[in-house]
Amino acid sequence: MGRNSRSLWRTLMWAAPGIDALRTNPRVGASFPRPPVAKASFSLPRFCSTEVEPHFSPDLIKIMEQRLSAIEHRSAFLQNLINQPEASPTEYSRANKELRKLRDSMELINELRTKQKEIDGLKTMMDENVEDRDMLGMVTEELDEAVKEEKRLQQLLLQSLLPRDDADERGSILEVRAGTGGEEASLFAMDIFKMYERYSQKKGWKFEVVDITESDLRGYKEASAAISGIGVYGKLKFESGVHRVQRVPVTEKSGRVHTSAVSVAILPQANEVDVQLRNEDLRIDTYRSGGSGGQHANTTNSAVRITHIPSGMVVSIQDERSQHMNKAKALKVLCARLYELERSRMHLDRSKLRSEQIGSGDRSERIRTYNFPQGRVTDHRVGITHHAIDDMLQGEILDAFIDALLLQQEMDAIASFSSSDP
Amino acid sequence: MKPTTLRPSFTRAWPCMASNFSTFFFQLPPPPPLAHARNIAHQVRHRRIHSSLSAPPPPLLASSPPSQPLPLFLRPPKYTTTVLDLLEWHSWAKSHRRLCRLNWLMEDVLHGFDPSLMRKAVARDDPDVIISSRADVQELYSLWKQRMEERRPFQYIVGCEHWRDLILCVREGVLIPRPETAIIVDLVGDAISKDEGLREGLWVDLGTGSGAIAIGIAKILGNYGSVIATDLSPVAIQVASFNVEIYSLEDKIEVREGSWLEPLKGVEGKVAGLVSNPPYIPSDGISGLQAEVGRHEPRLALDGGAEGMDDLLHLCNGAASMLKPGGFFAFETNGEKQCKFLVDYMQNQLPGSFCNVNTVSDFAGIQRFVIGFRNR
Numbered sequence: 001m002g003r004n005s006r007s008l009w010r011t012l013m014w015a016a017p018g019i020d021a022l023r024t025n026p027r028v029g030a031s032f033p034r035p036p037v038a039k040a041s042f043s044l045p046r047f048c049s050t051e052v053e054p055h056f057s058p059d060l061i062k063i064m065e066q067r068l069s070a071i072e073h074r075s076a077f078l079q080n081l082i083n084q085p086e087a088s089p090t091e092y093s094r095a096n097k098e099l100r101k102l103r104d105s106m107e108l109i110n111e112l113r114t115k116q117k118e119i120d121g122l123k124t125m126m127d128e129n130v131e132d133r134d135m136l137g138m139v140t141e142e143l144d145e146a147v148k149e150e151k152r153l154q155q156l157l158l159q160s161l162l163p164r165d166d167a168d169e170r171g172s173i174l175e176v177r178a179g180t181g182g183e184e185a186s187l188f189a190m191d192i193f194k195m196y197e198r199y200s201q202k203k204g205w206k207f208e209v210v211d212i213t214e215s216d217l218r219g220y221k222e223a224s225a226a227i228s229g230i231g232v233y234g235k236l237k238f239e240s241g242v243h244r245v246q247r248v249p250v251t252e253k254s255g256r257v258h259t260s261a262v263s264v265a266i267l268p269q270a271n272e273v274d275v276q277l278r279n280e281d282l283r284i285d286t287y288r289s290g291g292s293g294g295q296h297a298n299t300t301n302s303a304v305r306i307t308h309i310p311s312g313m314v315v316s317i318q319d320e321r322s323q324h325m326n327k328a329k330a331l332k333v334l335c336a337r338l339y340e341l342e343r344s345r346m347h348l349d350r351s352k353l354r355s356e357q358i359g360s361g362d363r364s365e366r367i368r369t370y371n372f373p374q375g376r377v378t379d380h381r382v383g384i385t386h387h388a389i390d391d392m393l394q395g396e397i398l399d400a401f402i403d404a405l406l407l408q409q410e411m412d413a414i415a416s417f418s419s420s421d422p
Numbered sequence: 423m424k425p426t427t428l429r430p431s432f433t434r435a436w437p438c439m440a441s442n443f444s445t446f447f448f449q450l451p452p453p454p455p456l457a458h459a460r461n462i463a464h465q466v467r468h469r470r471i472h473s474s475l476s477a478p479p480p481p482l483l484a485s486s487p488p489s490q491p492l493p494l495f496l497r498p499p500k501y502t503t504t505v506l507d508l509l510e511w512h513s514w515a516k517s518h519r520r521l522c523r524l525n526w527l528m529e530d531v532l533h534g535f536d537p538s539l540m541r542k543a544v545a546r547d548d549p550d551v552i553i554s555s556r557a558d559v560q561e562l563y564s565l566w567k568q569r570m571e572e573r574r575p576f577q578y579i580v581g582c583e584h585w586r587d588l589i590l591c592v593r594e595g596v597l598i599p600r601p602e603t604a605i606i607v608d609l610v611g612d613a614i615s616k617d618e619g620l621r622e623g624l625w626v627d628l629g630t631g632s633g634a635i636a637i638g639i640a641k642i643l644g645n646y647g648s649v650i651a652t653d654l655s656p657v658a659i660q661v662a663s664f665n666v667e668i669y670s671l672e673d674k675i676e677v678r679e680g681s682w683l684e685p686l687k688g689v690e691g692k693v694a695g696l697v698s699n700p701p702y703i704p705s706d707g708i709s710g711l712q713a714e715v716g717r718h719e720p721r722l723a724l725d726g727g728a729e730g731m732d733d734l735l736h737l738c739n740g741a742a743s744m745l746k747p748g749g750f751f752a753f754e755t756n757g758e759k760q761c762k763f764l765v766d767y768m769q770n771q772l773p774g775s776f777c778n779v780n781t782v783s784d785f786a787g788i789q790r791f792v793i794g795f796r797n798r
Contacts, residue, residue, distance in 0.1 A: 286601070286785030292757065293786050294602055295703055295724050298714045300523045300576050302601060321526060321584035323601045323785075 060414070064154065067161055068109055075102050105160055112153040119146045162413045167268035167343070168234030171205075173336040174266060175224045178215070179242065181260020184249035186219030188370075189262045191393055192243055193223045196236070199395030205229030210329050211317055217251070226269065226332055233268040238381075238405040240266045241365045247372030257373055261366075269332070270339035277335065283307040286323055306330045313337055368401075377401075382408055490664050493581025493591045495530040497556040505551045507559050515566045523576050527565070530580045531557050573713035583632070588641075590632045590665050595657030597723035599634035602784040603699050606752050607638035609782060609793055610695060613750040614642065620750060621646045623694020628652050628682055628737060631723060633662030633675070635697055640674045647694065649675045652685045655722055682733070683740045693744045699754040700733035702726040730756050731763065738768055742775040745796035751776075758789040765792060 078095045081087055087095070122143045129135040176193045178185035200207040210224040227236070243262045248255050287303040303318035304326035315337070317330040369378045370389060377392045378385040382404045391397050515524055532555055557565070568574040577583040577598045582591050585599045586607065592598050614621045621643055627636040629652065636651035643649070651666075653659050659679045666675045678685035686693070703724050708716060715724070726733055734753060741751045755761050761781040768776050779794035 293784060293788055294600060294754065294756065294790060295597070295699075295701070296707075296715065297600075297712060298575050298577075298598055298719070300526075322586060323604065324586045325584070 060158075061154070064158060064161070068112075068157065071102060071105055072109060075099065075106050078102075105157065108153055108157050108160065112150065112157065115146055115150045115153060119143065119150060122146060158414065159410075162410070165234070165237075167339075168237075169231055170233045171226065171228035171269040172233040172236055172266050173210070173224060173226055173269060173333055174236070175222070175264070176220065177222050177263045177265075178220065179261035179263050181245075181258060183215055183217050183219060183251055184245075184247075184258055185260035185262055186215035186221050187217060187250065188219070188243075188245040188247075188260060189223065190218075190220040191245075192262050192264065193220055193225070195393045195395050195398070196227070196239070197225070197395075199398045200227050200229075200232075202395055203229065203232075203235075205232055210333060224333060226329075228269070233266065235402055235406075236266045237268075238367075238402065238409070239264050241367035244366055244369045245372070246369065263364075267336040267340045268343075270335040272331070272335060275335050275338040275342065277308075277331075277338070281309050283309055284327065286327075287318075302326055304330050306334055308334060308338060311338065311341065313341075379404070381405065490591075490660055491581065491593060493530070493593075494527075494556050495580070495582060495589070496591070499554040499556050501555045501558045502552050503555050503559050505553060508553065508555070511559050511562050511566075514563070524566075526576070527562075527580055530582070531555050531562065573717060575714040575718050578718060585634055586638055588634070588637060588669070590634055590637070591661060591668070592632050593657070593661060594718065595655060595720050596661045597631045597699075597719055599632055600699075602790055603635065603754060604638065605782065605784060605791065606635055606697050606699065606754060607642065609752045609791065610639050610697065610750070611642050613695065613793075617748065617750075619748070620694045623647055623746070623749070624689060624692060625649045625695040626652070626686065626689075626693050626697070626744070628696065628698040628740075629654070629658075629700050629723070629733075630662050630677070631655075631658050631699075633665040633677070635699065636662070636675050636677075637665060637669055637671060639695075639697070640671050641669075643674070650678055650686065650689075651675055652678045652680055652682070654679070654681045655720065657720075658723075682736060683744065686744060690743055692746050693749055694746060695750040695752075696737075696741050696744055697752045698737055700726065700737060702730045702734060702754070702756040702760060704728060704730035704756075726756070731760055734760065734764060735767065738764060738772065741796070742772050747796055747798040749796040750793070751796070752782075752791055752793045754791055755789075761789040761792050768792075768794065 078099045081095045082092060082099070122139055125139050126136060126143070129139065174193075174196055176189045176196075178189040181188075197207050206226075206228040208226045208228070210226055211222070212220055212224075213222040215221045241264060243264055244259060245262065246257055246259050249258050249260075252258060283306070285305045285307070287301075287305070291297055300321075301318075302320065302323050303316060304323060305314060305316040306327070307314050313334065315330045315334045317326045317333070320326045320329065367379065367381055369380070370392070371378070372389060374387075375389045376385050376387050377389055379401050382401070384401060384404055386392060386397055386400060388397055512524070512528070532553065565579050569576060569579050575598060577592050578594055581593055582589050583598050584590075585601070586604045590599060610625070625636075625639050625643065625647060627633075627639065627649065630636050631653060633651055636649045640649045651662055653662060656679065659677055663677045666672055666677060701722065701724050703711070703726055705725050705728055707730070708721065708725055710716070711724070734755060737753055741749075745751060753764070755764065758781075765779050765781060768779050774797060776794045777797050779792065781789045782791040782793055784790035
């Protein structure tokens with residue numbers, strides 16, 4: 001989260017008791033060596049974005065109100081257009097389509113307006129019954145309820161107004177690559193790869209190994225997998241980046257702690273249609289051992305290399321039991337990479353503020369440290385540390401990090417929502 | 423020689439195994455969509471049981487050779503083995519990994535394997551966990567010896583070959599389908615997409631062997647058309663029929679026994695497409711073939727006569743008489759020399775019979791196929 005958005009955020013949100021609850025929450029055993037945001041700035045109740053009930057600042061409410069009335073006006077305008085008999089069929093269908101998009105928001109807005117009227121009514125009643133204590137008590141209670149409901153509706157509306165990433169619902173391609181640190185990095189790459197495998201199994205996602213290049217000690221120099229399920233990318237997208245490990249490698253005789261690094265990339269899965277893949281853009285090279293081929297040779301070695309000519313991107317897959325399988329896997333990876341390329345291109349076009357946020361896809365960013373001697377895992381973006389490194393590698397507590405990152409993303413989005421012009 | 427006490431630590435003895443196993447087993451692809459095949463396997467098993475009780479065994483199919491031996495992956499998992507025995511065999515086999523596809527063999531042999539069970543066994547140093555398997559460990563030793571010492575093709579060892587998106591059963595006496603040959607199916611797909619009329623017609627795969635091309639074509643034809651697959655070899659007829667049955671394509675593919683065009687009496691001039699991967703290796707090249715091919719695969723499917731073109735030329739003439747106007751043909755050849763000769767032959771010796779005669783290269787860039795259409 002960038003400096004700007006953080007201070008912005010502070011001006012928008014009011015203090016809440018959540019953060020202390022989080023600090024001492026024994027369930028996740030989390031501690032904050034450095035609070036991610038000043039204590040007074042916002043609430044972080046239990047790492048779960050759906051439970052967030054931030055107290056809206058007047059600024060944010062004002063901005064949101066402007067957006068809401070804009071939607072109401074637009075909706076009324078379109079409704080009017082549809083009711084006019086002289087509207088052309090194209091105008092009609094276009095208006096209808098837009099109305100359908102606005103329908104969910106409009107329903108919420110109508111609910112909110114009803115609630116707000118109710119609140120006004122209750123307030124008037126309070127003014128009129130200042131003397132009657134029983135009556136006042138009842139009305140206050142009802143008012144509290146209504147205000148709570150109003151907040152809930154505002155929260156829902158806010159979420160619906162925030163920019164959403166369409167890729168969140170998709171499956172993803174996981175790529176793990178050993179970085180600096182030689183064999184030790186490869187061994188850790190294997191640990192990380194298996195961590196995601198176990199996490200996926202726990203989530204009920206399908207984890208399919210695409211390709212593994214082993215190192216001499218049977219670690220993974222490179223490994224990739226296709227993870228399928230609903231919302232996989234939305235959960236895992238913040239795992240992209242450099243994961244650092246500090247431990248005594250099995251290869252180290254003197255017991256010295258080494259630091260090595262593994263890079264992780266999470267790409268949303270895509271198909272040929274998403275990336276508008278054309279056959280003529282692909283060069284597919286298929287390898288068999290040399291010689292005359294055909295009936296002369298019987299080998300079980302197979303490899304496919306697909307080159308995407310316009311981008312120069314190359315994906316090779318080998319050693320599936322048929323060339324067909326090699327090709328299918330290579331295409332899957334290629335589509336995901338092309339899709340990601342397209343997305344990052346669009347990303348660059350957006351404001352600088354946005355690129356500073358988490359999930360910007362910067363693979364060189366060091367995001368997490370796994371320190372074995374101290375038994376801790378620290379995420380550098382949200383500043384959270386967990387002291388259960390073994391559970392982490394078993395995929396048990398990854399959710400704690402993921403939820404914190406999702407929450408922060410949501411807050412960043414709120415911050416940039418209110419900073420942009422309505 | 424397995425000490426029951428004082429057994430060396432399991433994980434210490436096979437440290438790499440521990441990690442290797444888990445990675446390997448996580449890679450297991452889902453079982454092929456072969457519920458039907460399992461039913462067949464079931465029937466065959468029953469027949470076998472009967473045959474052991476009462477001689478003589480009833481033949482599985484009408485043809486003469488003994489009943490179809492099942493490929494490993496379709497056999498019933500009637501054996502059990504301890505993890506220890508399996509690992510012992512695995513590390514032995516691995517030390518002979520020269521031509522190895524050990525993982526694939528494991529994939530086919532182990533039944534309903536639960537990777538977490540293996541991980542637990544390794545983690546708890548408990549090698550006596552029982553797992554069920556489709557082959558006895560002793561058989562695994564002998565299979566792997568055959569692979570190493572006799573250079574028996576891996577596909578014959580496991581009894582199947584993964585080809586395109588199919589798993590085809592193969593055994594001695596039937597040519598193992600080659601990856602290149604899959605291109606013929608793609609070429610048929612291209613032809614059909616350009617002329618939808620071809621889709622509804624009759625397709626013929628001559629010298630079908632395992633039935634690979636015929637099944638590949640039947641699948642792209644979908645609900646239209648039909649296929650005749652022919653072969654001279656009774657073993658091939660049996661294997662092809664078995665594969666057709668596995669993919670439930672009995673209504674779509676008719677397997678006929680006989681030499682080249684002989685089984686096609688009655689459909690002259692009515693065939694929409696004619697394809698073949700006939701023997702095309704020149705006779706004097708047979709002795710120099712790779713051991714797996716020359717020593718184990720059927721000469722009938724490889725030896726194409728002095729120039730390797732005896733059968734190809736026969737098929738070219740056959741295509742002229744069998745194909746209907748606009749019909750498509752595709753033949754696999756030994757390479758550029760044969761391709762050029764055949765194109766020339768079709769244009770000059772059979773003038774007016776064909777149009778758009780062309781050569782198509784394989785993955786390695788070798789001109790491998792001759793394709794074209796019967797003149798309208």
